[in-house]
Amino acid sequence: MKTTSIMIVGVGGQGSLLASRLLGNLLTAEGYDVKLSEVHGMSQRGGSVVTYVRYGEKVYSPVVTEGECDFIISFEKLEAARYADCLRRGGKIIVNTQEIDPMPVITGAAEYPSGILDELKARGFDVDAFDALTPAMEAGSAKAVNIVLMGHFAARSGIAKEKWTAALEQTVPARFLDMNRKAFEAGYGG
Amino acid sequence: MKKLLIGNEAVAWGLYNGGLRVISSYPGTPSTEITEFLAKHDDIHTEWAPNEKVACEAAFGASLAGARAACAMKHVGLNVAADPLFTLSYTGVTGGLVICVADDPAMHSSQNEQDSRHYAIAAKVPMLEPSDSAEAYAFARSALELSEQYDTPVILRMCTRIAHSQCLVEVGEREEAPLKEYVRQLAKYIMMPGYARVRHPLVEQRMRNLRALAEDCAYNRVENRGSRIGIITSGCSYLYAKEVFGDSVSILKIGMPNPLPEKLIRDFAASVEKLYVIEELDPVIENHVRALGIECTGKSLFSPLGEFSQQTIRDAFRKEGFPFENAPEKQGDAPQVPGRPPMMCAGCPHRGMFYTLVKNHITVLGDIGCYTLGAVAPLNALDSTLCMGASVSGIHGFNLARGKETEGKTVAVIGDSTFMHSGMTGLVNIAYNATNSTVIILDNSITGMTGHQQNPTTGYNIKGDPAAKVDLEALCRALGIARVRVVDPYDLKACERAVREELEAEEPSVIISRRPCVLLKYVKHGEPLRVDAGKCRGCRRCMGLGCPAVSMKDGKARIDRTLCVGCGVCGQLCAFDAIGEGAKE
Numbered sequence: 001m002k003t004t005s006i007m008i009v010g011v012g013g014q015g016s017l018l019a020s021r022l023l024g025n026l027l028t029a030e031g032y033d034v035k036l037s038e039v040h041g042m043s044q045r046g047g048s049v050v051t052y053v054r055y056g057e058k059v060y061s062p063v064v065t066e067g068e069c070d071f072i073i074s075f076e077k078l079e080a081a082r083y084a085d086c087l088r089r090g091g092k093i094i095v096n097t098q099e100i101d102p103m104p105v106i107t108g109a110a111e112y113p114s115g116i117l118d119e120l121k122a123r124g125f126d127v128d129a130f131d132a133l134t135p136a137m138e139a140g141s142a143k144a145v146n147i148v149l150m151g152h153f154a155a156r157s158g159i160a161k162e163k164w165t166a167a168l169e170q171t172v173p174a175r176f177l178d179m180n181r182k183a184f185e186a187g188y189g190g
Numbered sequence: 191m192k193k194l195l196i197g198n199e200a201v202a203w204g205l206y207n208g209g210l211r212v213i214s215s216y217p218g219t220p221s222t223e224i225t226e227f228l229a230k231h232d233d234i235h236t237e238w239a240p241n242e243k244v245a246c247e248a249a250f251g252a253s254l255a256g257a258r259a260a261c262a263m264k265h266v267g268l269n270v271a272a273d274p275l276f277t278l279s280y281t282g283v284t285g286g287l288v289i290c291v292a293d294d295p296a297m298h299s300s301q302n303e304q305d306s307r308h309y310a311i312a313a314k315v316p317m318l319e320p321s322d323s324a325e326a327y328a329f330a331r332s333a334l335e336l337s338e339q340y341d342t343p344v345i346l347r348m349c350t351r352i353a354h355s356q357c358l359v360e361v362g363e364r365e366e367a368p369l370k371e372y373v374r375q376l377a378k379y380i381m382m383p384g385y386a387r388v389r390h391p392l393v394e395q396r397m398r399n400l401r402a403l404a405e406d407c408a409y410n411r412v413e414n415r416g417s418r419i420g421i422i423t424s425g426c427s428y429l430y431a432k433e434v435f436g437d438s439v440s441i442l443k444i445g446m447p448n449p450l451p452e453k454l455i456r457d458f459a460a461s462v463e464k465l466y467v468i469e470e471l472d473p474v475i476e477n478h479v480r481a482l483g484i485e486c487t488g489k490s491l492f493s494p495l496g497e498f499s500q501q502t503i504r505d506a507f508r509k510e511g512f513p514f515e516n517a518p519e520k521q522g523d524a525p526q527v528p529g530r531p532p533m534m535c536a537g538c539p540h541r542g543m544f545y546t547l548v549k550n551h552i553t554v555l556g557d558i559g560c561y562t563l564g565a566v567a568p569l570n571a572l573d574s575t576l577c578m579g580a581s582v583s584g585i586h587g588f589n590l591a592r593g594k595e596t597e598g599k600t601v602a603v604i605g606d607s608t609f610m611h612s613g614m615t616g617l618v619n620i621a622y623n624a625t626n627s628t629v630i631i632l633d634n635s636i637t638g639m640t641g642h643q644q645n646p647t648t649g650y651n652i653k654g655d656p657a658a659k660v661d662l663e664a665l666c667r668a669l670g671i672a673r674v675r676v677v678d679p680y681d682l683k684a685c686e687r688a689v690r691e692e693l694e695a696e697e698p699s700v701i702i703s704r705r706p707c708v709l710l711k712y713v714k715h716g717e718p719l720r721v722d723a724g725k726c727r728g729c730r731r732c733m734g735l736g737c738p739a740v741s742m743k744d745g746k747a748r749i750d751r752t753l754c755v756g757c758g759v760c761g762q763l764c765a766f767d768a769i770g771e772g773a774k775e
Binding site: 025028033035036038039045046059061062063067078079081082083084085087088089090091101103104105106107108110113116119120124125 | 192194298322350351354355356357358426429430432433499500501517518519520521522523524525527528529530531532533534535560563566567568733736738740741742752
């Protein structure tokens with residue numbers, strides 16, 4: 001089988017690590033060969049962060065490069081655009097419509113590009129944009145944005161929902177499970 | 191059962207199951223998690239040492255006493271530990287000794303991208319280099335054996351991509367390695383000239399023995415897939431080569447980059463029509479191949495800079511006429527978007543002090559840690575960053591060169607952990623050789639940038655248990671600095687006073703800018719602040735702080751309440767009293 005490549009992108013502190021752990025647990029349980037790659041360090045301080053997830057029968061490289069990505073799951077609008085070169089022909093971008101200003105925008109050195117998602121669509125990208133922040137807050141915390149997004153992706157992943165919920169139980173600490181279940185459901189149906 | 195492990199956790203399991211009893215390390219991205227994962231085991235000793243030299247020597251002591259031991263560090267940490275390394279090569283070991291070092295090609299979190307393989311060659315010790323977590327586990331485990339078998343420290347070379355990538359690993363059981371008996375061996379362990387001269391030929395013999403091992407060992411292997419193309423590669427470059435070529439080319443995979451085999455390479459080269467070498471950073475394997483008189487293509491195709499990927503390899507081989515007809519095709523071109531560099535967090539205690547320094551036009555020699563981010567806009571506070579401790583040593587030289595012209599206008603800034611690591615000796619030099627220098631210790635009570643590790647100033651050890659706590663004020667006085675004062679960086683007026691007075695003083699001084707990192711769990715955050723739009727004149731003074739929570743909207747300041755921790759520093763700057771907890775928006 002062909003290797004599937006996913007990128008989880010966002011801003012340091014948005015919880016992409018938990019999302020990738022969820023995917024890792026799910027895909028391992030499914031019996032795939034799995035590789036994940038993330039870069040820590042400076043990127044934790046509010047910088048742009050990217051996690052690669054690849055699975056299939058046999059996966060060699062842990063990284064995803066130009067034109068290879070099947071799904072970009074973006075926690076923030078700008079970040080979806082930043083990594084769009086990686087999307088393969090026919091790939092899909094799932095993006096949270098949240099805006100987080102990067103430092104050059106905060107200082108006035110740059111402007112947050114308005115209509116960035118329309119720009120992506122105009123360039124031929126398949127963009128599935130939705131607000132993950134509101135359902136996350138309804139579930140109990142803005143931090144649950146990651147699981148809302150994963151729920152949304154789950155519904156399009158071709159992997160059965162009960163496999164996802166089992167992986168969710170395995171990944172999330174018990175005391176946050178209720179909140180994350182709600183977040184996942186909201187994303188799944190959203 | 192197979193588990194998904196990052197490379198560093200796999201190394202930790204390999205060392206643990208290989209009978210490790212002691213590990214002493216200094217944190218450094220991307221090596222930190224090796225020691226953190228080992229600290230979860232209560233049946234071995236784990237610790238954060240003040241620096242890599244101390245860590246390596248502690249590991250040496252444990253090995254001398256008969257225990258299997260290790261230390262872990264980032265590539266630049268090995269510079270600090272190079273002194274013990276070079277002579278450890280002569281003494282050899284009693285208990286197995288593994289030095290884990292993690293390189294950082296592309297400098298994700300480092301000040302250079304040096305290639306640690308040169309150290310293994312220069313120090314004449316074997317080096318192992320895994321390609322993924324499964325090999326990281328296997329190599330770490332067997333490195334302890336190899337060390338005892340050949341009476342040598344073994345360097346385990348990781349890199350960012352392998353340290354922080356996960357793949358499935360079959361983790362076995364721990365094999366206990368009992369403490370070996372301690373026997374005095376003066377000629378082996380006292381490296382004074384008379385004994386060292388006897389040890390050096392043994393080092394050379396050991397390398398000959400290891401070269402023989404390199405010809406036929408599990409670390410180096412040939413994947414014979416036809417005679418057209420042969421690739422010699424190692425580390426993650428192997429994965430990228432496999433990703434691109436699959437089973438269509440022959441590969442000599444090197445898992446032991448020092449010492450490199452000779453016959454294995456000659457035979458491999460002779461079996462293929464065209465030979466390539468693919469390695470990140472320096473042409474270490476390539477130079478070895480060429481020294482054997484074998485023609486190959488390496489750095490003429492591949493850069494010595496940064497990280498590779500499957501794309502790097504495809505791009506390079508296209509130049510060699512490979513069509514890659516099934517290569518990935520992208521959907522479209524990404525639009526240009528503003529960058530998103532890392533920055534100091536909202537409420538970071540370093541910000542108030544940096545603001546004060548910038549406001550007073552102070553030249554600032556910087557150091558290594560979160561506060562290196564003081565260099566970015568809008569603060570642009572730093573004039574230099576070299577290596578751990580260089581701010582304190584450097585300001586002394588700076589003031590030696592320019593004297594009174596700079597003494598009252600220059601400071602060094604260094605974090606608490608970095609000061610413990612290698613700032614103290616520089617401070618001794620300031621006192622002893624008498625420059626009128628001012629050092630600011632940015633004491634946030636944690637090793638921040640690497641993800642919150644305890645250090646000797648925090649009062650806790652790696653397990654979070656109470657530990658001896660260095661008294662920084664007393665220490666600085668004991669090192670010969672009479673003027674030592676503490677200031678709260680959230681209090682801008684106090685910062686201003688401290689900086690002015692200490693720079694005016696006619697003797698060296700230390701300012702301890704003390705407030706715990708805002709991300710520490712025990713730190714209570716204040717109520718987020720608001721901007722009273724009626725009072726805000728849009729003067730942008732608060733914007734000079736570079737706080738991610740403060741921005742301008744429609745000509746007025748705005749505070750992001752999800753980010754603001756209520757530190758109040760912006761409010762102190764506001765001349766119109768527009769910022770406060772109770773301000774009306």
